[in-house]
Structure formats: structure tokens, C-alpha cells
Amino acid sequence: GAGVSQSPSNKVTEKGKDVELRCDPISGHTALYWYRQSLGQGLEFLIYFQGNSAPDKSGLPSDRFSAERTGGSVSTLTIQRTQQEDSAVYLCASSIGGGLAGDEQYFGPGTRLTVT
Amino acid sequence: DQQVKQNSPSLSVQEGRISILNCDYTNSMFDYFLWYKKYPAEGPTFLISISSIKDKNEDGRFTVFLNKSAKHLSLHIVPSQPGDSAVYFCAAHRLGAQKLVFGQGTRLTINP
Numbered sequence: 001g002a003g004v005s006q007s008p009s010n011k012v013t014e015k016g017k018d019v020e021l022r023c024d025p026i027s028g029h030t031a032l033y034w035y036r037q038s039l040g041q042g043l044e045f046l047i048y049f050q051g052n053s054a055p056d057k058s059g060l061p062s063d064r065f066s067a068e069r070t071g072g073s074v075s076t077l078t079i080q081r082t083q084q085e086d087s088a089v090y091l092c093a094s095s096i097g098g099g100l101a102g103d104e105q106y107f108g109p110g111t112r113l114t115v116t
Numbered sequence: 117d118q119q120v121k122q123n124s125p126s127l128s129v130q131e132g133r134i135s136i137l138n139c140d141y142t143n144s145m146f147d148y149f150l151w152y153k154k155y156p157a158e159g160p161t162f163l164i165s166i167s168s169i170k171d172k173n174e175d176g177r178f179t180v181f182l183n184k185s186a187k188h189l190s191l192h193i194v195p196s197q198p199g200d201s202a203v204y205f206c207a208a209h210r211l212g213a214q215k216l217v218f219g220q221g222t223r224l225t226i227n228p
Contacts, residue, residue: 031214040220042120043207050214056214103214104165106162
């Protein structure tokens with residue numbers, strides 16, 4: 001009955017390396033979202049999954065970013081050839097789904113990514 | 117293109133007084149608005165929401181007001197308590213989309 005979990009909580013990587021961030025949504029939630037928060041900014045939408053498919057990828061900033069979701073549960077966000085501007089807190093959220101406006105999104109604690 | 121704006125990066129209020137956090141938006145297609153609260157090192161947690169067909173929603177100490185003609189909403193917290201110290205994000209949902217569009221956040225500090 002736990003909430004949304006994310007791992008790792010912190011990640012420091014060298015510029016040019018690939019990183020994978022993991023999200024475990026609340027059990028039974030069909031919708032999953034990735035956002036990121038850069039320093040001093042609001043949350044920026046990256047991608048939305050309904051089940052295993054991603055009907056909205058409009059927020060992915062470049063083709064270095066990709067995400068997948070398997071079994072309608074765990075999702076992985078991969079950033080290839082990381083750049084310093086990728087440094088941010090990456091937040092995952094899940095919701096019951098169904099497309100309703102009042103479908104509350106529950107957030108995980110985030111992964112703080114630092115690219116040196 | 118910042119569709120949701122919170123123009124005050126910070127706000128300081130005395131304990132027991134009213135806290136008023138403001139949010140402006142530009143997209144008239146938004147049909148639902150939400151406020152989230154965020155403590156350091158934690159994810160945002162849902163606080164209160166309002167449908168675009170309403171102008172007020174109240175939940176305990178928290179009330180959200182929506183002025184559609186002005187494209188403005190506000191969150192009132194009364195009385196303010198030390199535990200209310202956090203960053204507050206305004207978010208909007210557009211009809212037909214799933215994602216939320218967030219403002220930049222306002223850091224609220226409640227002083228004893």
C-alpha cells in the first residue's frame with residue numbers, strides 16, 4: 001500500500017554518460033507521468049503513460065530522452081549522453097487514470113540528478 | 117510560454133494570520149486547477165482543487181477561489197500554521213490532455 005517510489009534518490013554522473021531512473025507507481029494506477037524540476041523552476045511535464053503506451057511524449061526535451069513502462073507498472077526514464085543542463089529533480093507521478101479532469105496525481109519523492 | 121504563472125517566489129506570514137497565494141493562467145482551455153504542497157526532499161502532495169465551473173472550493177483551513185474572467189486563482193490558508201511552511205505549486209489541467217501544467221511555485225514561510 002506504499003506510495004510512488006523512485007530510485008535512486010540521488011545520482012551524480014559525468015557528462016556524456018547514460019543514466020536510468022526508475023519509478024514504481026501505486027499499485028492499480030494505470031496512468032504514469034514523468035516531470036522534472038530544474039533549479040528555481042516549476043515542474044515541467046516530460047511524458048505520460050496509459051498502461052504501457054505513451055500517448056503524450058510532447059515534453060521530452062530531446063531524442064536523448066526516452067522512457068518505457070512494462071507490465072503496466074514500473075517505468076524507466078533513460079537519458080543518454082547526459083549534459084549539464086539535464087541536472088534536475090526528476091519526479092514520477094501516478095494516477096488511477098481514465099482521463100477525468102479530477103484524476104489526482106500522486107508524486108514520488110524524486111531523483112536528484114547532477115551531471116558534472 | 118509560461119501558461120501558469122506564480123509571480124511571487126516567496127511569501128512570509130505570521131502564524132495565525134491568513135496566507136494568500138496567487139496564480140495566473142493564460143490558457144482558457146484549462147478546465148481544472150489544483151494546488152500542490154511540497155516539502156524539501158519530498159514529492160508534491162495534492163492539497164485542493166477546483167473545477168472551472170466553480171468559483172470557490174473550501175476544505176478546512178484551505179479555500180481556493182477562481183476568477184475565470186481574470187484568469188486568476190488564489191489559495192487562502194487561514195489560520196496559517198508553522199506546518200504550512202512549504203513550496204506551493206499551482207497546476208492546471210487542460211480538457212483532453214492528461215498532463216498538468218505547473219507554475220514556478222511560491223515558498224511560504226509561517227513565522228511564529
